[in-house]
Amino acid sequence: MTRASPAPATGSPLGQKSFRFQYNRIRYILSNLESREFHGKGGSGTGQMNDRGDETMAHADLPRLENRVTFLTHRINARLQQVSLPVISPHGMDLYSSRILFALDQNGPMKVGQLVELMALPQSTISHQLKRMEKSGLIRRTRSDQDNRSVEVSQTEAGIEVTRICTALSDAVTERLNAAFAPDEMQALIEGLNRVFEALGDLPSLEARCEELIAEG
Helix, strand or coil: CCCCCCCCCCCCHHHHHHHHHHHHHHHHHHHHHHHHHHHCCCCCCCCEECCCCCEECCHHHCCCHHHCHHHHHHHHHHHHHHHHHHHHHHHCCCHHHHHHHHHHHHHCCEEHHHHHHHHCCCHHHHHHHHHHHHHCCCEEEEECCCCCCCEEEEECHHHHHHHHHHHHHHHHHHHHHHHHCCHHHHHHHHHHHHHHHHHHCCHHHHHHHHHHHHHHC
16 A cells, blocks of 8 residues: 655645645545545444544555545446446436436336435535426426325326436446346445435534644644
């Protein structure tokens, strides 16, 4: 493993402070994430303890970029774009909109808030996607019969037809992955990715630790 490179210098003292804050923030976020990924939330006893008694991974133990789960997920998503867009883009779809149609096909009509939670995207992003899909005639948005304040999203007939393409694409990708992994390996992979998602949910609480790293630097 290689030690993380020091933060490069910037111009003014204010610029240096701002840059170092961002640099240390990213450094600690990835250190915390990789520590959870390799040792679990309980830790393995090989990291360093901070003032609060939390275990963090030593910098020398951090993997190179190409071996970090955070970067691997980026590469996987980029590869999905490469193999998926030739199939769905002729129908005016991207990965986000195809997943929304898949979710509606699987669950039936869904509230906007449910789609926001499922997709883990900002509401503004989901709203933009839904507006574009509604304009294309793929979905409809209606007020809920139970709660007039909430909006339900459902497929149109045209959306159902396009969903068949999205489902076939997802099934083809899943078949390829299932062929590459044994069932127990696939289950372990799914559980591991869910743990990564949960670990990232802790990131908003890292402000105090970032301040400690700035003080230590």
